[in-house]
Amino acid sequence: MAFLVLDRLSKRYGETVAVDQLSLAVEKGEFVTLLGPSGCGKTTTLLMIAGFVEPSSGAITLDAADLLATPPRRRGLGIVFQSYALFPHMTVAENVAFGLEMQGVARAEREKRVREALALVGLAAFAERFPRKMSGGQQQRVALARALVIRPRVLLLDEPLSNLDAKLREEMQLELRQIQRSVHITAILVTHDQTEAMALSDRIVVMNKGKAEQIASPDVAYEAPASPFVASFLGKTNVLPADVRAAGEEAAVTVGGAVWRTAAGVPSGAASVSVRPERISFAAEGGLGGIVRRASFHGAQWLLLVETAAGVVTVIRQNSGGPLPKEGEQVALSWRAEDMRVTAGSGE
Amino acid sequence: MSRNGPLALLFHALFIAFSVAPIAIVCAVAFTPEGYLSLPTRGLSLRWFRAIADNPDFVDAFWTSLWLGALSATLAIAVSVPSALALARYRFVGREALAAILQSPLMIPQVVFGIAFLRFFTETGLGGTFAGLVLGHVVIVMPFALRLVLTAATGLEREIEHAAISLGASAWRTFRRVTLPMILPGLASGWVLAFITSFDEVTMTVFIASPRTTTLPVRLFLYIQDNIDPLVAAVSAALIGLTVAAMVVLDRLYGLERLLVGEGRR
Amino acid sequence: MKATRSELAPYLLSAPAVLLFAVMLATPLAATALLSLHSFGMYKGIQDVYRLDNYRDIFSDSYFYEIFGRTFRLALIVTGLAIVIGAPEAHILNRMRKPWRGIFLLVVLGPLLISVVSRTLGWALLFGSTGLVNQGLQSLGLIAAPLQFMYSETGMVIALTHVLAPFMVISVWASLQRLDPQIENAAVSLGAPGATVLRRIVLPQVMPGVLSGSIIVFALAASAFATPAIIGGRRLKVVSTLVYDEFLNTLNWPLGAALAVLLVLANVAIIVGCNRLVERRYAEVFQ
Secondary structure, X not given: XXXXXXXXXXXXXXXXXXXXXXXXXXXXOOEXXXXXXXXXXXXXXXXXXXXXXXXXXXXXXXXOEEOOOOOHHHOOEEEEOOOOOOOOOOXXXXXXXXXXXXXXXXXXXXXHHHHHHHXXXXXXXXXXXXXXHOOHHHHHHHHHHHHHOOOOOXXXXXXOOOOOOHHHHHHXXXXXXXXXXXXXXXXXXXXXXXXXXXXXXXEEEEEEXXXXXXXXXXXXXXXXXXXXXXHHHOOOOEEEEEEEEEEOOEEEEEEOOEEEEEEOOOOOEEEEEEEOHHHOEEEOOOOEEEEEEEXXXXXXXXXXXXXXXXXXXXXXXXXXXXXXXXXXXXXXXXXXXXHEEEEEOOOO | OOOOOHHHHHHHHHHHHHHHHHHHHHHHHHOOOOOOOOOOOOOOOOHHHHHHHOOHHHHHHHHHHHHHHHHHHHHHHHHHHHHHHHHHHOOOOOHHHHHHHHHHHHHOOHHHHHHHHHHHHHHHOOOOOHHHHHHHHHHHHHHHHHHHHHHHHHOOOHHXXXXXXXXXXXXXXXXXXXXXXXXXHHHHHHHHHXXXXXXXXXXXXXXXXXXXXXXXXXXXXXXXXXXXXXXXXXXXXXXXXXXXXXXXXXXXXXXXXXXXXXXXXX | OHHHHHHHHHHHHHHHHXXXXXXXXXXXXXXXXHHOOOEEEOOOEEEOOOOOHHHHHHHHOHHXXXXXXXXXXXXXXXXXXXXXXXXXXXXXXXXXXOOHHHHHHHHHHHHHHOOHHHHHHXXXXXXXXOOHHHHHXXXXXXXXXXXXXXXXXXXXXXXXXXXXXXXXXXXXXXXXXXOOHHHHHHHHHOOOOHHHXXXXXXXXXXXXXXXXXXXXXXXXXXXXXXXXXXXHOOOOOOHHHHHHHHHXXXXXXXXXXXXXXXXXXXXXXXXXXXXXXXXXXXXXXXX
């Protein structure tokens, strides 16, 4: 049985539904991310697991025991808050030792474990510092040490990296993943940053308006998005109108005049097609015709906007030094049929 | 922003003179070497300050005021803290009403408090007692204590308390180890402001004090009604000195502007 | 069960204060209101009846009209003076640089922490036929014979203005702090001379501060006790000193209570009423 189970968890505030029947089973040692735009219910879900928000309905079990019956202070969860929430009047060592004090751990043992925790996050030299004299990244690591030292059953992280600048964020992402792996701890991270989610997680829960649209590993969610929302939230995608003519086991999908053959799956009629910019290439002939309207340089990549009969298509090509079409050129876009997702109807 | 012209500075100088004049004159008269009301034109003397010691009435009244101030301030803070936490943290039915009620003593004339308490204490047997004084003063100074404690409580980050709870702290331990230390500066300033307000209070106290248990301002007030002499000026001057010292402490602790005017500097 | 516990929390937390106020505030005030309905006789003492006689006496006797009239007249004059000297002072302070601004703010607001009795004593010393004020005016040749300040309305007005002006300074200062200095600069850059900037830009924005300061000063002046008692003496009574008289000298507590009730009602009406007006009038300006 899974370690942490959310069973049809819901939270309503009057008329508004913040979390809608969320079900999730997390294995021990797994790193799961709740990903979505602000207001999608991810933080509310985390707070319900932590015990600071009461669910309207549903159940949470941890290690086969009902978590909702336990008051927050006895749940044994380590929490890293978005604002770090360090105790300003205590030193780093006192901050980290706090949880152990509450557990009644003896002083000698406490000091040993605090030292270990600080070494784990690379802050051994900062034990006597006060939080206000430290940088954001350092404070974040203190918060992490403080949460980990109590040997929690689950580690909860509420957008812990959102206050850091881009470079530091990337470094911290790697460190976080390393620490989580080395300590073998089950972790639940909340973020709105899809690159962060994809880099850190074993599985991602893509949330929208309180519902989980897809729960899958990053590559599956990216390559096989379960809905247009997931497709557009994870990475960039092109959504183009198409026409499907199904015939037995095959279907012909026409986009702006060009035809692809796929396995049948979608009924004949109007449809929409989603294809990632990096899966589109420039064909010598055939394919979807268009004119390059804009080509912008992004260091490792080129981003091209191509106007076609099916609308404006975004194409991303690696800056590998090879030739690329210029603005104003006539081009033909092509992609593999399996790189394209087809959904019935005109899509959203 | 434009600078102040000479006219403005003159106005300012006159205003300052106006503000300071009565206080300065009290201090000046206090140092007179003469045996009667006069300015110390012949030199300064401490005779009237020494005379205070010969007036046990004033000395007793001083200690009463001191203890009264300390007790009232402490009780007012003790009662304010839970209320401030309630107001700052929760949205509940009756929140606005509670805030208004706790600030209401400011709207009621001190005289009215005086007679209301006089009647109330007479009926309940607390008339003229120290306990009665304390109760009366606590009500009067509460709004001042509450205002400062509330500011501190509102500034608290809830997440820090959540962090403590998630680490296993009970409600009481969270309060004692985390919340209290963080609002302590606000508490201290609230205490000092409440103390000063209680110490200076005269109008209400005049009604409920008895000849045996009376405060210094009331004693001064009653004395002045009969005659004005350098003795009363010396007592006042001593008080003014203490107040100025308290003001400096308060300014260092909290900032006098912030205390009297509130936050809001751009 | 957890839900009800955190729902109850704010009520439990505020219980001590509410209890204290119920016992020490609501009860005595209610009792006072009731007391005002009793009657009093020289030999009978306070009688436990419920009549509006006291109020009828107050409203029908010119003696009381005179006192109420004096009280509110003085309060009005003091408020006017407080505006005239307090508001400009706040503006001048605001334009000072540090450290002067901080120092003078302390000097102006500091007296609020000193007992009213001490401050009024100072005026009692300054007034009086041989007091400094008279000596000064005489030596400047402005007057021939000493003026009567002590035990006069003029003296009361001056002393009360001194005591209460800092409240006006605080109020105007607070609203000046909320001003964006860029607005003034914008006006100047558009060619407005100093006086116009003051009149058309600064003043309208500072108005709410002036008005709420006026409400505070008026309410405090109307309820003032120690200053009118010391400077006004036994002859020139205001409502507060009259209440004192009735309670501690004449011992006609019911009448005193009736006067007090009227004073509270007037106070509350002024404060709440004018606050509403100010809020409504200026709500549009400050979102």
